[in-house]
Amino acid sequence: MTELPQQESSEDAESASELLEEVLREFAELDSSAEPLRVELVASEILGEWWEAGDDLAAELIESAPAAPEPGRLVAPLAALRSLATAEGQREAAGLALEKLGLGEPAWAGALNQVTVAECWRTADVYGDESSVLCVFGAGEAAHGLLVSIGYAAFGGWADEAVIVESPAEVVAEMQSQAAESGDLVICERISPGRAHQLLADAFVGTELQNEPEVSDDYVRFRALALARIRALPEPEPADPPQLLSTEDEAEAIDEFFRASADVEDTEAARVCVLRLIEFGVEHDPRRPLRVGPDKLAAFVDFVDDGVIELTDEQDETLEKVLPAWARWGAFRAGLPSDAVEPLVEAVEDRLYERALETESTIDSYLDGFEELDEHAAVALLERRQFAVPSVYTEIAGEEVELDPSDPEQRRLLVIGEHPDFQEALAEDELDEESFLRVTAHTTVVDQLWEDEPAEVWQAAQRLRGRGLERTEVLDELATVLEERLETGEGDALEFDLDEYLRALAELG
Template sequence: MSPVSRARKKSPQPSTPSVNGLFKDVLRDFSAVAAEPGPFDVELLASEVLGQWWDLTIEGEPEGGEQLGLELIAFAQRKITPGAAALLAALKVLAETEEERTAAAEALAVVLSRGIPEPEWAGEVGRVTVGEIWRTGDVYGDETSLLCTFSRGDATLGLLALLDFTELGRVRDLVVIDEPHEVLAEMRTQIADDGELVVLEKVEPADAHRLLLDGIAATDGMDEPDVGEDYTRFHAVATAWLRALPEPSSKTAAQDWSDAQRDAAVDEFLGAVSFADVEAARNIARLLVDHGCRTEPADPLRVGPEKLARFLESLLGGEYEVEDEDLVPPVVLAWASWSASRNGLSEAASAALVEDVNEYLAEYLSDEDEDDDDLSDYLDGTESAEEALDVVARRKFAVPSLSTVIGDEELTDLDPSDPEQRRMLVIGDHPEYHESLANDEFDGTDGLRLALETTVVDQLWEDAPEEVWPAARTLLSRGLSREEVLGELVTVLENQLEETEEDRLDYDLEGYREALAAL
């Protein structure tokens, strides 16, 4: 949300005040406002007072000050001062609950009946004129910044809200802006600089009312919402100003998708993308659909980088169970590409989405393997974030484990970047040869095939020639197991062998590349 620097400045508050001390400070602040009429200042002061109580620790209030609003109103009613009248005039409009607003109105009537004049601005609190409303956000629809302008006389303020559609469209932050025209100018500059990935459009007031009403309700309904530091501070004034917006049209509640609808979406995806293990891929795709239904029931199949990042976080957090964790990266990446096409995203937006998802998947793999193989064993530190995913996938296919057993000896924590230790891992995959190898009786056809498999594993590790890994992925997409894929690649390599003048075996590199491409 930008620019935070232009948000209304926050007044320092004591960390653990007493109830009476807090109430006296509030009345003192409102006495100053009462002397210098200004409805905007009154509204913002009242909102800040109410907002500071959300997480404030109060001496003698073990319940966290839940009844502070009603207690403050009762306290003010007993004071025959202009500050008490100013406070109650503000709270009868700005208080968060109907009970508090009614109590404030009744208390104000009591104070006024004792001869205290009503503040000149009392009738203006909450009454604002709605101006232009704009929204800007990413083209995917993950987040939107909504700028609403409100005026009173010659003064205009802006309410900037950050909405998160990866989590029920909730409001993550609220900020009151002194210079909304400057924020709008920055939005337009952003569009000029990055128009292919950002959108800017006007919003009808009734639509803005619905977005903010639903978004604030979604956030307030959470036990421990993750919100910006200004959310509680401007919550009361935001909800008060919302009443000036036209009532939103009646909303049709999003219908939860049936199992049949969810399965149909998965079938559509699997009809466009092939996987060796279709059922395992189906499990992950169904989780993606279920995640969309849970977090965005109005549009479960919308795709965006943040939405997929939240899905991966849910996997790491154990919210979903996956049958084959190794399939998560290719399925999520394929889902991103398929969904981008399905949702009509531009080529630039699709490319940026895939790039972001690659980066998130690299982080996912790192976190997932935190207690398993160290991914640093598969990387040399020179790869970019987007390259890391493919490098790890390729090298993990070549060397899926760093431990093996040869004969009676268990070998652990081998270094896959060491060719000799890679060879030990290949040998460990073939226990049928262990006895003959131990007796130095291993030669002939079996010896050649093992040597060729070691060569293929080396080629996959080094990605040279670069045609080997695409050929392996092609074979995997046909349903072949890793063992079967290596066997096919060994056969292709064997068919290119030729004797050299030194009676040694070599292979025709160009012929090998052509044969791999033919797969």
């Protein structure tokens, strides 16, 4: 067991060495008179690949410089890292490493990120969901721009695309044309470089704070250069502070909403829905917590569906009435133009319709084999099977997947998805006997609950729920009862005495 990590470490080191060698070759192909922008693009693409892979090879390259057998080959990449490394400490370390080498630098080295800021532009939809910021650097034919797309549906705003454009004047013309053709739905304005700095810096922070942000390939490729250009902008202007809402403020907003929304019944479930909408705004749109927009409200629905925002069945059902009314109330509260209100409400209703179709498809999986049940029997069936398998989504090997619980093999994967501590060992076929019995017991209990065979399993589960146990605790109790009775039969198959098992279940709860 002690040799395996050493072997993997050796392989990792060899792989890193090969990657660094490839980088040295790429920089060797750049002659001393190469255009600075070309060098920046090469370095940014390399840094993007490292960032996407989660490898800090920049630090390794810098640390290896003093003992490098051919130090001259490190001069060019170190010079690039001195300007383009995304961490300030690495930029400083790269500079120190260059000084210690004491070798001549390429002609382009001193010109990296030495740019003059020209004009900055911004477009934004009237709802505040999306914005694009363009910063122009240089002038004439040598001018280039940084164009960043920012979404404000969640996470306080975050950049999902960034690209270096060669003809910024054409982009400005396109931005102006888009605004002119949209009526009142898109604005285009020239902004100060300090304002652009603030918007872009905040957006990149919003992206970097996410574990696995959904960004474009261009974002990865141009990320390091974009961050360098942002540093070249003047000091950022102060951002608007978060809009703090006290409990009294939230209660007042809820009351105001119901006074203005006569078509929504003022119930406890509806009030919880509105409170969750406000809380979502406070967390993900702190400067404008009550703002409404198609993307923001769709993001709220996504968070509900993913279980990040928890609603009871009654509250979830009420959401269908609350959300369009919230969109309309928020639009009038914000003074949105009349042309923007109906598209907003329609977008929300479309998202709810899509959700209903998804839910209907999911319910069909849970009703598999029992399509002709009356309403009472269908509700009872759904309660039992959704207790056994609460979601058709799970994460396997870091990937979110949608599975069909009516398929025994896919149902087993849904159970395994709830036990990430077993997944790696299962994938490597290295599960120890104790863990194997535990997984077997859990998957078998879920199958028994799904099929209601034996019925005593669901009866015991209901008694345990009546004692106040959570679902995971109930499943653990049931699995323990079964696991203690599993024995190896013919052909190494696992067996258990049904009568003994039923007696033990009867004692639970």
